[in-house]
Amino acid sequence: MERMKSDGGSSSIRRRSLSISSHRSYQTDNDVDFETVSEAGDIGDRALPSKRFSESNSFHSENGAVEFHRLHPNSSIIPLSHEVSSTPPLSTDAIVGSEDSSKLEPPKGLPVFLDYVSCMTQLAVFGILGILTRYLLQKLFGPEVANVTNNHTILYLDLPSNMIGSFFMGWFGVEFKKDISNVSEHLAIAITTGYLGSLTTFSGWNQKMLELSASGRWVISSLGFLIGLALVSVSIAFGIETAKGFRWLLNRLNITSSENCISKINCKVDSYLRQLTVMVMFLVILGILWGVSGALVKAKFKNGGSAAELWFACLVGPIGVWIRWFLARLNGRGLGKEGLMFTWIPFGTLIANVSAACVMAALSTIKNVVNTRNCDTVVAGIQFGVMGCLSTVSTFAAEFNKMRLSSDPWTAYVYAAITICLSFSFGILIYCIPYWTKGFDIDM
Template sequence: MDRGTTDSETRQSGSFGHPSSASSSMRRHSASFSAAVPFHIDDDIESESVSEAGDIGDRALHSKRHGESGKFQFSIGHASQNGVAAPPPDDTMLSTYGYGSRDLEALNTISPVSPLPEEIISPLSTDAIVCSKDKKQGSKKELPELLDYVLCLIHLAVFGILGVLTRYLLQKLFGPEVVGLTSDQNILYLDLPSNMVGSFLMGWLGVVFKADITGVSDYLAIGLTTGYLGSLTTFSGWNQKMLDLAVDGHWVFVVLGFLVGLFLAAYSILFGVETAKGFRWLLTRQKERSGSGIFSSRVNWRVDSCRRHLAVMMVFILVLAALWSVSGALLKEEFSSGSSAAQLWLACIVGPPGVWIRWFLARLNGRGLGRAGLLKWLPFGTIIANVSAACIMAALSTVTKAVNTQNCDTVVSGIQLGFLGCLSTVSTFIAEFNAMRESNHPWRAYAYALITICFSFGLGTLIYSVPVWTKGYE
């Protein structure tokens, strides 16, 4: 989960201590709030937390099973304002700041951005703040480990396919065939609208309302953010369009394309956060007038029993089977035509494995290099997913130009749209970028962006541009 941090001069004050448990990706930090104590966070913990701003993959499930993460202790000290003691945070306040009272491991699986510095309270765990009602009901019975993984993979697959479909529709809507805003020949590349829309929705689903979504189902939160938004946005498609421009000698367009793409995606997620906060404020006012808390009825919809989980799993299995069956049938019918529709249906079939691989690679985020954990602030899982997808897409594009047949173009385009589009992501990349930009070391955000873009574009040039130039491919 995102732990955006501030310096000692922020308006919010507090302190973070080191956890007593073993080092893990989901550390809980002892915290206390005092008007006289400056906000401070250990640099090593901050580096790890910022690197995990986007996704930590299946480490959430592993940590929950094996108790790798310690317990976070939250206490209200002598914080006061005008001589009045500050009240303890309630569910509404925590939800307003984007923190729920569910497992932090599940929340960490989402792909969020860091909240604004003045909004940060502290990362809270289920075991830290437990209302008396929850204590009386007792702790929730854990699901079998296999069922945990199956539920995650099924949600990721279904929402990943929906992300592919949405991205394809946005390409067609804003492309030359309809609006004509984007094309392959300028800096407004075809996947720019989907990257902007996905980043905007991340502000809603991954930041402001993430606690409310998790309050219904942890797996729904994973599916919507890591699955849907991660597949709606694509880094490899963005990189490949810049390679195509470079091949044609439009180097200025390449530089502007990366800068404009990064700028618009970064501000889309901020705009999403601000609009979602405004909408939440309206909902809060309405609920206050009616005398009930915001989303107070969500408990009735909570999927928190084995029976409900099994029911949801069966529904999602049927949906996934239907999506794959329809895609397979339509692919068989359209394949010989070589149309974009055939590429879409193939993309829907091969998309889910890309989401799964990206989810598993995310376990590398926050780990650093070697036993010493060097460069923990770099999310290596996201870097590997984006760079590898960009390189594979460049290689397949080279194959397409070398073979130059209709069937090869259909297969390659389907794999690029589906598998590689889902393997790479801009929403997570931008989430981590913003988390670093709001940390105590904002230069890391630009270093991270530069590393990802330079490696992807540099290797893509060797794999794609150089063969095209030397072989004279059209």
Template sequence: MEHDVGVNKLQQLHLGASNSVTSEQISPLLTNQIEGSQDIQHLQDTNKELPKLLDYASYLIHLAVFGILGVLTRYTLDKLFGPSVGHVTSDQTILYLDLPSNMVGSFLMGWFGVVFKEDISNVSEHLAVALTTGYLGSLTTFSGWNQKMLQLSVTGNWLYVVLGYLIGLFLVAFSIIFGIETAKGFRWFLRRRNTSASETSRHKIKANVKSFKNHLIVMVVLLLILGLLWCVSGVLVISEFKNDENSFLWIGCIVGPLGVWIRWLLAPLNRHGLGSTCFLNWIPFGTLIANVSAACIMAALATTKIYVNTRDCDTIIKGIQFGLLGCLSTVSTFVAEFNEMRESMHPWRAYVYYVITICSSFFLGILIFCIPIWRLDDRLHNFDN
């Protein structure tokens, strides 16, 4: 899962450790086995790590580019299934706007964050982190899910709130299970096809992107793409801020990478536990902090938007909510952790983790969002009388 990849790499960055090529498990996507010492030696010669600072910068660039792509994909799915096109999701029902993106992201997490995680890491650890933490983490959003339930609670639709949390969990949990099972089937199919392709496979291994030169090439290309995405987003924000209802998207693309970076930096807290005894180390505190904090900030900004009630404020806040907080919180990692706990020796931990995340986010949201709105409505009602 994405937090495991992030934790391992952060530890390598801080401790200065380097991976041994001979100890890696070669992906079944590439070959069934490595024959001969020449191939091993070739891999050892080309698999050189980047300097620490450059390697760290490469991770940040990968995360930023794929995070923006995740934001754009989430926006597309919201529009496709939302009231303007598909009429499947809306703000007034338990099928909230971000549900399709959360389901798609959870399904893809079953592929790239569970079944093929190690295979992708063997090709490029930067790519593995970019796909899971960057793309899938930004494609899915927990803060958006929680905020829609808070909005339903403001209007007194408490049954919708309960069903929204329960059905939402069921759908994303089923999505990752379906993704895992289909990925396993695809892996089996690839292994059947690759049983007699060892020569071709060894050639593919020699093209491994872990070489120092290829690291730099990929890093420079992604840096150019990131600069282009930010420049285009900035131009569109300036030109369409006053008259385009979708200008919040371009603000989200600008600030979205910051949310991805913060969530990646919080990843080492997963499996760490509390105190020197590592108490409750089975709780992924990094993901928990990211989701709950994003949900609280989302609620605070929603309250501010209602109190200020201007077009410019609405656009800026909506862009921050959609980009920064949408990328800071994640459902794909959350449901992957939930599924891992559910299949462990202690399946009850999955439901405790779910309840802690939902209850803390929702009740803090009640204090931050619902109570101020209720008080505002009471004052307006008394003023009218």
């Protein structure tokens, strides 16, 4: 009897330990899934090769226990200080080749500082190109040419750029991002975070809905958010599907993959000389863009107008791209002392969009108060450049789409509601209330 009790007790302990182990495994898998979803858009400077190497190959030894870091599908690695020796070790697949010291050596590229300079330069160049493209799309679809969009309806001026940017985010930010990264990590960051992030703007979208609400058109404003969200969601989904179809077509035509192409023609930017050459090239391009923009601003500033605002936006726009890129490191980190709370929320993108929308509303209020030509030019340039590049719809759409297709699709709608409600609520306080109390005229 005592032996039976002993056996029964031990089996109960085993069952309890198995239950705890399976529950812990489920929590770990769920956390990894949430973090991966929240990093669907960008992970900031953690995407740099130097950052990945320093984080992926580091380990802590405390009381004889080795602490490994968790790997993510996007090749970004986040050190988790809360993992202890009781956590199940990584599978052998995750640490294959760890004994080969040659594989632990960092790539022979630029030093960390120059690596940052190169990445930020490419972000600035592609950010300016995104500003120019957004301006051209406004003119093309606006009242001056196609007359499809305007400031008085649901079809706001930045809707075409938000849809087109989200569509191409499905191509270059989801389906073909790995292929581009095989050539250059910086190029993949520059196209997605720099160009597509600057081509799309959440703050401009929010501000147009605020202006409609301030003039009493609340129904149109509400529909503007709902229809705008639906259109960018369809755009990125359509982009992903067409990109998959294009990849399938390439496979059917027996066209070699990008990895085989890279191995044959050796076009990957991974050596010191190649990275230095690319950095110098983009520094020259950035200097030319800033030089031309500065000269045109000086020539057109006195007369004001959209041209002066555009070139001033090109001068200051890269600031917004850089801030958003650094904020993206918060994506997937979560809240709390150990970063375990709300890991599914991409806080970097959320902060960038909400803060840009608030500053955009504040600048619009200042513009109404001062109401001079020079102030209008500077404020509009900052709005179109810095705020337009700081906020993004393409990354927001990628995160929304990833959450919607995850095991917890409700997170997508909660995330969208948080972003829109916070931005619109603060905008009412900052912009609409001064308009109602002071009686400003809205130049729509």
